[in-house]
Amino acid sequence: xxxxxxxxxxxxxxxxxxxxxxxxxxxxxxxxxxxxxxxxxxxxxxxxxxxxxxxxxxxxxxxxxxxxxxxxxxxxxxxxxxxxxxxxxxxxxxxxxxxxxxxxxxxxxxxxxxxxxxxxxxxxxxxxxxxxxxxxxxxxxxxxxxxxxxxxxxxxxxxxxxxxxxxxxxxxxxxxxxxxxxxxxxxxxxxxxxxxxxxxxxxxxxxxxxxxxxxxxxxxxxxxxxxxxxxx
Numbered sequence: 246x247x248x249x250x251x252x253x254x255x256x257x258x259x260x261x262x263x264x265x266x267x268x269x270x271x272x273x274x275x276x277x278x279x280x281x282x283x284x285x286x287x288x289x290x291x292x293x294x295x296x297x298x299x300x301x302x303x304x305x306x307x308x309x310x311x312x313x314x315x316x317x318x319x320x321x322x323x324x325x326x327x328x329x330x331x332x333x334x335x336x337x338x339x340x341x342x343x344x345x346x347x348x349x350x351x352x353x354x355x356x357x358x359x360x361x362x363x364x365x366x367x368x369x370x371x372x373x374x375x376x377x378x379x380x381x382x383x384x385x386x387x388x389x390x391x392x393x394x395x396x397x398x399x400x401x402x403x404x405x406x407x408x409x410x411x412x413x414x415x416x417x418x419x420x421x422x423x424x425x426x427x428x429x430x431x432x433x434x435x436x437x438x439x440x441x442x443x444x445x446x447x448x449x450x451x452x453x454x455x456x457x458x459x460x461x462x463x464x465x466x467x468x469x470x471x472x473x474x475x476x477x
């Protein structure tokens with residue numbers, strides 16, 4: 246779900262998201278990106294992202310998607326760079342692969358432990374810069390990490406327009422404050438959780454207005470009536 250657009254004249258960002266499903270209906274992929282640009286720059290990046298997701302829709306390995314997107318932004322797009330997050334969900338096992346290219350870490354609710362945590366990869370060392378924002382350095386390697394996404398688990402994806410929100414006194418929400426906002430209410434459906442967070446963000450802001458684009462995506466794994474599991 247998207248929030249209201251920024252009304253600040255210094256706006257320099259562009260959020261975009263895209264969802265694709267493979268031809269057999271087993272693998273669904275969602276991408277969220279924050280492009281450092283606006284207007285035609287963002288449109289070009291959005292078109293590139295859409296085309297690459299379609300091209301790789303039937304492939305489980307998503308690291309190629311991010312590498313190609315990185316090369317494409319360096320070669321063709323007018324944007325300076327973009328942070329990006331890609332997740333692939335396999336309905337058969339509930340497994341999720343994610344690749345984070347310099348983006349804010351998603352929040353992961355595990356129903357089995359009733360806990361919220363930030364979703365990050367487990368890489369401790371790297372021989373060269375990896376998982377940087379796309380469009381900065383040609384040939385940047387990108388990793389992918391697998392998690393088991395259990396029944397009734399939730400993932401919250403967001404852009405920095407949310408965490409950079411300020412209240413009437415100028416206090417920054419930041420990622421810690423956003424985590425506290427997420428933890429401050431009951432866990433329900435993806436839709437209810439999203440609406441609760443939007444209301445909480447509005448309360449935190451008070452009379453302050455948004456200064457950047459904001460995107461919030463809430464995913465939940467539920468058991469459908471006819472069998473397969475899908476993120477909702």
